Every structure is written in structure tokens, then in C-alpha cells.
Amino acid sequence: xxxxxxxxxxxxxxxxxxxxxxxxxxxxxxxxxxxxxxxxxxxxxxxxxxxxxxxxxxxxxxxxxxxxxxxxxxxxxxxxxxxxxxxxxxxxxxxxxxxxxxxxxxxxxxxxxxxxxxxxxxxxxxxxxxxxxxxxxxxxxxxxxxxxxxxxxxxxxxxxxxxxxxxxxxxxxxxxxxxxxxxxxxxxxxxxxxxxxxxxxxxxxxxxxxxxxxxxxxxxxxxxxxxxxxxxxx
Amino acid sequence: xxxxxxxxxxxxxxxxxxxxxxxxxxxxxxxxxxxxxxxxxxxxxxxxxxxxxxxxxxxxxxxxxxxxxxxxxxxxxxxxxxxxxxxxxxxxxxxxxxxxxxxxxxxxxxxxxxxxxxxxxxxxxxxxxxxxxxxxxxxxxxxxxxxxxxxxxxxxxxxxxxxxxxxxxxxxxxxxxxxxxxxxxxxxxxxxxxxxxxxxxxxxxxxxxxxxxxxxxxxxxxxxxxxxxxxxxxxxxxxxxxxxxxxxxxxxxxxxxxxxxxxxxxxxxxxxxxxxxxxxxxxxxxxxxxxxxxxxxxxxxxxxxxxxxxxxxxxxxxxxxxxxxxxxxxxxxxxxxxxxxxxxxxxxxxxxxxxxxxxxxxxxxx
Numbered sequence: 001x002x003x004x005x006x007x008x009x010x011x012x013x014x015x016x017x018x019x020x021x022x023x024x025x026x027x028x029x030x031x032x033x034x035x036x037x038x039x040x041x042x043x044x045x046x047x048x049x050x051x052x053x054x055x056x057x058x059x060x061x062x063x064x065x066x067x068x069x070x071x072x073x074x075x076x077x078x079x080x081x082x083x084x085x086x087x088x089x090x091x092x093x094x095x096x097x098x099x100x101x102x103x104x105x106x107x108x109x110x111x112x113x114x115x116x117x118x119x120x121x122x123x124x125x126x127x128x129x130x131x132x133x134x135x136x137x138x139x140x141x142x143x144x145x146x147x148x149x150x151x152x153x154x155x156x157x158x159x160x161x162x163x164x165x166x167x168x169x170x171x172x173x174x175x176x177x178x179x180x181x182x183x184x185x186x187x188x189x190x191x192x193x194x195x196x197x198x199x200x201x202x203x204x205x206x207x208x209x210x211x212x213x214x215x216x217x218x219x220x221x222x223x224x225x226x227x228x229x230x231x232x233x234x
Numbered sequence: 235x236x237x238x239x240x241x242x243x244x245x246x247x248x249x250x251x252x253x254x255x256x257x258x259x260x261x262x263x264x265x266x267x268x269x270x271x272x273x274x275x276x277x278x279x280x281x282x283x284x285x286x287x288x289x290x291x292x293x294x295x296x297x298x299x300x301x302x303x304x305x306x307x308x309x310x311x312x313x314x315x316x317x318x319x320x321x322x323x324x325x326x327x328x329x330x331x332x333x334x335x336x337x338x339x340x341x342x343x344x345x346x347x348x349x350x351x352x353x354x355x356x357x358x359x360x361x362x363x364x365x366x367x368x369x370x371x372x373x374x375x376x377x378x379x380x381x382x383x384x385x386x387x388x389x390x391x392x393x394x395x396x397x398x399x400x401x402x403x404x405x406x407x408x409x410x411x412x413x414x415x416x417x418x419x420x421x422x423x424x425x426x427x428x429x430x431x432x433x434x435x436x437x438x439x440x441x442x443x444x445x446x447x448x449x450x451x452x453x454x455x456x457x458x459x460x461x462x463x464x465x466x467x468x469x470x471x472x473x474x475x476x477x478x479x480x481x482x483x484x485x486x487x488x489x490x491x492x493x494x495x496x497x498x499x500x501x502x503x504x505x506x507x508x509x510x511x512x513x514x515x516x517x518x519x520x521x522x523x524x525x526x527x528x529x530x531x532x533x534x535x536x537x538x539x540x541x542x543x544x545x546x547x548x549x550x551x552x553x554x555x556x557x558x559x560x561x562x563x564x565x566x567x568x569x570x571x572x573x574x575x576x577x578x579x580x581x582x583x584x585x586x587x588x589x590x591x592x593x594x595x596x597x598x599x600x
Contacts, residue, residue, distance in 0.1 A: 032273060033273065034273075039554055039555075039556040040556040040557050040558060041556055041557060042557050051557075054554070056554065065408075065409075065410070065411070068350075068352045068353065068408075069350075069352075069353050069354065069355065069408065070350055070353060071344075071345065071349075071350055071353040071355040071356035071359065072340075072344035072345060072347075072348040072349070072350060072356070073348045073349075073350045074344075074348070090340070090344055090348055091336070091337065091340075092335055092336065092337050092338075092340055092341055092344060093335055093336015093337045094335055094336070094355065095276035095277065095336075096353075096355050096405070098273075098276045099276065099277065099409055099412070099548070099549065100408070100409055100411070101411070101553075102410065102411025102412075102553060103411075103553060103554060104274060104552070104553035104554055107273050108266060108273060108276055108336070109266075109273075110264050110265075110266035110267060110336065111266045111267070111269075111271065111272055111273060112266070112267060112268075112269075112270070112272075152337075153264060153336070153337075154264070154265075154266070154335075154336025154337045155336055155337065156336075220554065221411065221554075224410055224411060
């Protein structure tokens with residue numbers, strides 16, 4: 001079995017948010033629809049405050065609560081690579097998955113605009129599309145069944161581990177951001193500190209598995225038993 | 235038809251017209267663009283109104299089953315009213331919910347074609363659909379005097395009401411990442427609160443009937459029994475509320491902090507005003523009238539606000555919040571959300587008032 005996973009080295013991460021910007025650019029998200037966020041947190045008491053930042057893509061949980069609660073199986077976990085995706089042709093827009101996700105990674109882009117003018121109005125959507133920006137993924141890369149590209153109105157969206165890029169090539173132990181540039185998630189390529197490792201976490205020979213093994217990785221809200229496929233190492 | 239009744243119906247008709255205009259806006263502009271729900275707080279006033287109305291509907295069914303299955307014969311005069319109110323409130327609740335869903339047109343077909351048996355929401359849809367069908371059959375059985383169907387229907391109403399409403403509780407009970415709603419107690423809590431909502435609505439309606447239509451011995455006896463049912467329902471709700479809160483305050487997990495932050499409001503508003511004051515009113519006001527009607531009015535208003543506090547509260551503590559984001563997420567309902575609430579409440583009011591005024595409910599055999 002193979003599963004895509006990501007290891008994020010927090011000792012290398014500089015909190016520049018290049019990953020968030022790259023994600024929004026690559027996937028053409030509207031302002032506020034943050035598939036990938038960098039969350040700045042305080043550790044310690046007042047006077048001894050220490051900043052830590054957690055880059056937070058979708059955790060692609062092994063036991064994903066979102067797939068269990070979706071009433072119509074619109075959100076699903078792909079068997080081939082363990083990536084959690086949304087089928088926009090089935091999604092009801094009930095947002096139960098948004099409620100169920102303990103990491104707050106899911107978005108409902110059809111809300112009041114974060115910035116004026118509303119970019120959805122500036123590039124008004126045609127043929128049921130939420131909006132129609134001049135720069136977007138190619139027609140082949142836009143696939144509503146796996147939730148890549150511009151969504152229709154009234155559906156939930158989320159990080160796909162850039163499935164439109166990773167799907168172009170068969171599963172490999174690692175995706176090198178330089179050699180495999182076209183087949184690697186945008187956030188991994190954009191990281192200036194090379195703090196991200198993306199590969200098959202079920203393959204013990206992959207770099208991501210070695211990083212997780214060597215550095216004693218941990219996962220967000222591990223107590224919930226969701227078993228995320230995104231690991232943090234320090 | 236009195237002038238007062240005409241004014242009342244006129245106001246409700248205005249509410250329906252406002253709602254129709256709002257519905258048109260929702261379908262043309264989009265609900266998300268008009269409502270104040272956000273990426274981080276996706277369920278707002280319309281969902282809490284749905285919960286509130288579903289809860290009230292279940293409570294009406296419980297009171298109805300007390301009369302038909304529990305052998306409390308003195309409640310028989312309110313039986314048709316309870317069934318009609320149960321049906322109207324659940325349909326109004328689903329109207330409120332439907333207008334919040336992003337792709338309403340897919341709902342029916344996807345629920346059938348792609349069922350997810352692990353989803354509480356899917357089961358909720360199934361049980362509530364059965365509940366609505368059973369209520370309709372029950373009402374038809376009463377209208378056409380089909381005795382055996384009424385008896386079978388009562389049992390079916392009770393089963394589907396319990397199944398539907400506890401499953402609705404489980405929709406929130408399974409959200410393990412959100413402490414304010416998570417837990418095995420949540421479905422039970424929903425059921426225990428339901429009784430209060432239903433008993434209050436039926437007591438209120440009975441008082442209003444006594445005030446505007448006059449009363450007779452049979453109806454007075456029903457109101458006396460309803461007072462006892464109301465007191466029992468407050469006792470049950472009191473236990474459920476207090477234990478939920480005590481456990482919530484006890485937990486030190488930051489996702490349970492809303493229990494601490496809302497403790498004062500809980501004591502003064504939910505318990506003192508929402509339960510203790512109504513109990514005192516019912517104890518001292520023995521006859522149906524304006525005085526007695528005040529108790530269910532207070533309960534219904536407090537419950538409405540409390541349901542909103544619960545549903546919004548479940549989402550209020552931001553998940554993995556950073557230092558530059560608010561820890562407690564803000565939410566105030568938008569005009570469109572308030573309009574939908576007025577719309578669905580007006581639907582209940584207008585249909586029920588006309589049924590009552592025409593004497594339709596008095597003709598039904600019970």
C-alpha cells in the first residue's frame with residue numbers, strides 16, 4: 001500500500017508563508033479561501049513568549065472524520081494514495097465536513113468577500129462556475145471529481161495535495177521539488193527553506209518516512225486518533 | 235372573523251411575503267454571499283432555528299403520545315393540535331435548513347443514490363423523512379376516523395420522533411474536535427430538551443385558545459394536566475442542562491472553554507429566567523390565561539436563544555487558532571438569516587391560526 005504524506009521540519013520553517021501564497025496561486029483560490037495556512041502560535045506565559053508556526057495544509061487523515069460524516073460520500077479517501085478529496089458533482093454544500101474537521105482546513109468559498117471589490121464579481125463565473133479568473137489550471141487539470149480547479153457554486157473545497165500535479169506521474173517513494181517539479185505539490189516547491197518533504201509514507205525508504213522515523217515526528221491533535229498523513233518534525 | 239385576527243393574519247402574511255422575497259434572493263445571489271456565516275463558522279441562525287423547531291416538533295409528538303399511548307385521557311382535546319403543530323414545526327424547520335444548503339437541488343437524489351451509512355446526517359434525513367410521513371398519515375387517520383391506523387400511527391410517531399431527534403443530537407455528538415457539542419450525552423440531551431419545547435408550545439396554544447375562543451370543562455382539565463406535563467418537562471430539561479454544563483465546566487480542555495465563558499449567562503438566563511421563573515408562574519397561575527401563557531412564552535424565547543448559543547457555540551472556539559486570529563469567533567445573524575426565521579415562523583403561525591379559526595381541529599376525532 002502507498003500513501004502520500006508530508007513531513008514539515010519546523011526547525012527549518014521561517015514562517016514566510018510562501019507555501020500559502022503558492023497554494024492560492026496554483027489552485028486559484030479566492031481571498032480568504034485558505035487551503036493552506038501558516039498558523040502562528042504563542043508558547044509559554046507572558047514575558048517568556050515564544051512564537052511557533054505551524055504550516056497547515058489538509059492533514060489527509062488516515063481516519064478522516066470528514067469522510068465519515070459526509071451524508072452523500074462526496075468527500076472520499078482515494079485508495080491508491082490515501083489523499084482525501086471532494087467530488088464537487090456530489091457535494092451538497094451542507095458543510096457538515098467543515099464542522100467535523102478538527103483542523104479547520106475546509107473552505108466554503110461562497111461567503112461574503114474578504115476584500116472589496118469581490119473578485120468573484122470582477123471575474124464573474126459562467127456556466128455554474130463560482131468565478132472565472134484569467135489564470136487557472138488547464139481544462140485537463142480541472143477535475144470536479146477530485147476537487148481541483150475552479151469549483152461550482154455552493155460546494156466545499158480543500159487542499160488536494162495538488163492532485164492535478166501528483167497524478168501526472170505514478171507513485172514514487174519521493175517527489176523531489178527540483179527533479180520532480182511538475183509532479184510535486186506547489187507548497188513543497190515554493191518553500192525557500194526546503195522544510196518540506198513529500199513522498200510515500202508507507203515506503204520505509206522514502207525521505208519522508210526517514211525524516212519521520214529519525215526525528216520523532218508528531219501530528220496535530222494526535223489525541224483524536226485521526227492519524228494525519230502530515231507530520232511535524234523539529 | 236374579528237379585526238384582531240385579521241391583523242394577526244396580515245402580519246403573518248407579511249412575514250411570508252418577506253420570506254418569499256428572501257428565498258428569491260438566496261436562489262439568485264447565493265446564501266453564502268448574503269449570510270454572516272464564514273469559512274470558520276459555517277452554521278448560523280438558520281441551522282439553530284432548524285434544531286429548535288425539530289426539538290419543538292419532537293416535544294409536541296411526545297405530548298401527543300402521552301395522550302394516545304400513555305393513557306393520559308385528559309389531554310385528548312389537544313391531540314389533533316399536537317399532531318398539526320408537530321407537523322408544521324418540523325416542515326418549517328426543514329425549510330429553514332434547506333435555504334442554507336449550497337446545492338439544494340442535489341439533496342434528494344444524492345441522499346438516495348450515494349448514501350453514507352456512517353453519517354449521522356444521512357440517518358437524520360432518513361428518520362425525519364419517516365417522521366414527517368408518519369405524522370401526515372396520523373393526521374389523515376384522524377381526519378378520516380381510521381381507528382386502527384391512529385393506534386399504529388401513534389407508536390410509529392413515537393419511534394420515529396425518538397430516532398430522528400436523537401440522531402439529530404448525534405450529528406453534533408460525533409464532532410470530537412469541538413468540545414461544546416461532543417459527547418454521548420448530546421443525543422440524550424436533545425431528547426430531554428425536546429419535551430420542554432413541545433410542552434411549552436402546546437401550553438401556550440391552549441392558553442391562547444382559552445383567551446380568544448373561550449373554554450369548557452374538558453379543555454380546562456386538559457390545561458390543568460398540561461401544567462403538570464410542563465412542570466415535569468422543566469424538571470427533565472433542568473437535569474439535562476445542569477449536568478451537561480457541570481461536566482463541561484469540569485473539563486480543562488481549551489475546546490470546552492465556552493462552558494466557563496458562558497457560565498454567568500447560563501445561570502441567570504437559561505436556568506433562572508428560562509426555567510425557575512416559568513415554574514413559579516405555572517405553580518401560582520392555575521387557570522389558562524395571559525398570566526399562565528407568560529411561562530411558555532418565556533421558555534420558548536429562552537430555548538430559541540439557547541439553541542442558537544449551542545449551535546454557534548460549537549463553532550465559536552477557533553480550531554488551531556493563531557495569535558493574530560480571534561480565539562472566540564464573532565457571529566451576528568445577517569438580515570437574510572433573520573428573514574428566513576420570520577418566514578418559517580410565519581408559515582407555522584398562518585396555517586395553524588387558520589386551522590384553529592375555521593374550527594378544523596375541533597372537528598377531528600381523537
